[in-house]
Every structure is written in structure tokens, then in C-alpha cells.
Amino acid sequence: MSIVFDQVSYTYGPNAPYQALNQVSCTIELGSFSGIIGHTGSGKSTFLEHINGLKTPSSGKVLINGLDTSNKEDKKDIRKLVGFVAQNPEHQLFAETVFDDIAFGPLHTGAKEEELTSIVEKSLRRLEVEPTAELLASSPFDLSGGQQRRIALAGILAMEPQILAMDEPLAGLDPQGRQQVLKLCQKLNNEGITIVMISHSMDEIAEVADHIIVMNKGELIEHGRVEKIFSEPEKLKRLGLDIPEASKYYFELKKRGVDLGDFVYTLDQLADAIAAYKVGGVDGI
């Protein structure tokens, strides 16, 4: 059970100057949390759009749990399996009430009327939003940006996806909102949802992802565990990509003669390693 890209190429029309995806192959295990990094134009959004069949390969194959995104009969099942979170998903809110917006998907894919209330409430609770009668009856457009984003996410969760393909789900939120949504993504992953997320922030990816896919000019350059990808800053730098702040401190301290031991890539790991080094240093004397 996994997401498989097998020699996937994608071209925007016969006269496109380059291939948006060029012979991309990889396997993403279910239950994992993968970050996709790469410059604008690297093909990362096109890659993501192949996961739910929004785009299908010009050549090659994408298999979701064995279902082929190019196969019309499989498409319906794939759309159910994969929730697609577009950039600024709140721009797709449309209904008059929060309830109607979240219930729209299930209602149109065969959920019974009497189930809708429990589906809507459950989806909101998964995002740590209390489904009060007042909220459900309010217009999504009267809510703050951060709340709107959660309502949009709840609409996607209402379809009970097993995989979430997310295109910069934190963009445009303030730091508090970013932290909250990031924690929610982690929580959903802990609940078993496979997440594939595009992000510009190496620090945010470092906090939540276990794997990273590096894209450049339509090609998959690397795919590996977070600690492996971020421990090779030179490779990333050549692609114009950065490493997390914590890792920069790790390397800089090493240069200055302070070797913290195992590689670190989050703030907490770095602070723990520095504290341990200090204790170890004192013990050494």
C-alpha cells in the first residue's frame, strides 16, 4: 500500500519548452509524512497534482494503493482516497454556512442526510475546532483567515481521505496560525493519514516530515529521510535550497570546534545537543 510514481513525465501541451515532470520515479509509503522542496518551477506542484489524478502522466504511471490515476474507473476511488489541499484552500469556500460548506463533499458522494451532522462535527473536532451551533450557522466569510483555512480543511477531512496532498498549507497565515496548522497536520499524520506537503520553509518541514523529496526542473533529484537530505547542505545549495536554521548552527559550531555529535535539524534537538555537550564538557574536565 503506497503511492508509486513509475517513470512519470508530464508536458504542458506539445509545444511546451520543457517537461514539467521528467521521468520521475519514487515510492511514498502509507503513513509517512513527506515534504516536497524545490524552487518555483521545479515541478513540485505538478508532482502533487498527480497524486489525486488532477493531472495524469503524459507517459509513465501513478499508482495509489495499486489504483492507476490514468484509469477512468479507478479515478473515483482515488479522489476518495486522496484529499487535495490547494494553495489558499479558503478561496474555495462558497456556501452560505460553515455547515453547508463542510457537508458539501459528503452530501454529493452519497452520505445520508442524517449522517451529515456527525460527519461535519467530527471533521471540525479533528482540527480542534468546537462545532458550536453558532459556528455551523455562520457564514465562512465572516471568519478570520486562519479559521477559514480550518473550515476548508474540515471540508476535505469530511471525505475521510487516507492521503492528504497539500500545496503550501501554511502560506499566508501568521506565525501563530502557521504553528497551529502545522501541529494539526502532524496530528492528522499521527492518526494515520499519509501527508505529502509542499513547503518553502525548511524549518517547518524539519519539524513535521520524516521524508523529503527534492525537485529541480521537473526532475526528482533526491528522496530520502529528513536527516539525510538536510545533512548535505552543499547539494541543496547547488539547487538554491537551504537547510533548517538548527542545522546551520550545527555545522557552524562544528567549524568552530564544537562537535555536537549526531546531526540535528530542529530547535529542540539543537538545544538538547548543546545542553548535553555542556554537561559532557564539564564532565570531561
Add this chain to the structure above:
Amino acid sequence: MSILNCREINFSYEDKERVLDNLSLSLEPGSYTVILGHNGSGKSTLARHINALLLPDSGSVEVFGLSTSSEDNWLEIRRNAGMVFQYPDDQMVTSVVRDDIAFGPENLGIPRDEIIERVEAAIEAVEMQDFADADPSDLSGGQKQRIAIAGILAMRPKLIIFDEAGAMLDPQGRQDLSDRMKSLNEQGYTIIHITHFIEDALEASRVLVLDEGKILYDGSPQEVFEHSDHLKELGLDAPFSINLISALKARGIDLRVTLGQDELIDQLVEVL
């Protein structure tokens, strides 16, 4: 003389809570001010008072010595106080970059020859010469933001207000934008940058932190970041160096507050 003078302004949208609460503020010409606040802190509402898009319920706002309460002053104020918003698409009106930049000055009734001169100078100032005849919708977010800035520059303002102008850009795009603000400031423009990215504040000469419509902190970046624990409680994220310092403090390692990575590394090497 100050370029902006807000005296005890109050404002609320319809009958809701106060968004600006008895706020007073004065800015010097040529300054580079960053206004930090989380969503809902009132920072964008304040920005809209500066060029008379909103008027205070009570109190007064004077820009270049002109009061926003008199409609006769609005044109002069808006000509001199340009605003760049979060979504540059909302500011694009034509299908050719050059025409888009000319749109503002054309509306000011400026003679054609001068418009052409201003447009070319503005395109050059944002280094978009290669794209002068492009369709704005074909440009990247960062490029569109540069066109929006050029459109403002062509109005020859004294003051430029950036309202979350970097929020939709990637880190590189944000850095470019920040560098551009710095260079515009060095050329003499007064800059106000409204943002929730604390890193944006490092370059400013003055940092204001807004919360619930009030100015909570006002000082140099160094002075304001002394309050980093409180800033975090407000939902603002401090630069990594500050976060590391507090994480180490919690682990029993006390360090001086420094903003940059280099100074912090120096301290760490010394302590370890």
C-alpha cells in the same frame, strides 16, 4: 516636522470592538519603520488610516502636515503615500507591464512625456527592464510585487507603505523585497512595512509592536526583541536566534540576547 502624526485615534468596523484604541504615533521623514502584529492586531487598519482609505472615529491623522479628515487633502495624501498590498494581482489593471505602471500617473493627469520618463525610471528602479512589455499575469509572485512597487514609484511618493507585501512570497522573494525596501529607504523614501514576519524587523530603524489596537512596544529591533517571550505569547514568532536563547535558558544555559547567528555562535563557542 514629522511625516505622519496620529493623535489618539480610535476606530471600529461598524459596531464591533475597537480595532484601534487611542493610538498615537509620529514618524520622522526618511525613517524605516516595521509594524509587527498578528492577524487582528489592527496593523492593516492603521495602514489604511495613513493614506485616508479609512478615517478615525475620533482623534486625528496628519500626513505630510495634511489632515485626512478633509476630503480636499486626499488626492495629495494618496499621491505622496503609496501602498503595496499582499496580493499584487489585486493591483494589476492592464495586460502590459508598462501600461500598468503608467496607470497611476495617468490618473494624476501628468503630461505624457513625463509619464513615459517616470515609467522607464520606475521599471529600472525595480530591475524589470526585460519584462516591460510582458503580460503581468505571466510573471511570478515576486516579479508582480516588483511591478506593483514600480507603479507606486511612478507616482513619486515620499512615503511607501508595504502592507503584508511579502506574505505570499517564498523566503528568497521576501528577502529580495526586504533588500529593496532598504535600498529605497537609502534613496530617501520613508518606509513603513507592516508584517508578521519578525525577521523583517531586523533591518528597520524602528520597530512597533501592535496588539489589540495599541502600541505595545516601540524601539530599535534590539530593544523590542528583549521582550521575545511576550512576543511569542502574542503569536509572533521570534527569529531563530532568540528562540534558541530561550530554549537554552530553559535548559540552564544563560546567554545575552543577540539577533544574528554570528554573535550567538561566538557566545556559544565561549560558553561551551
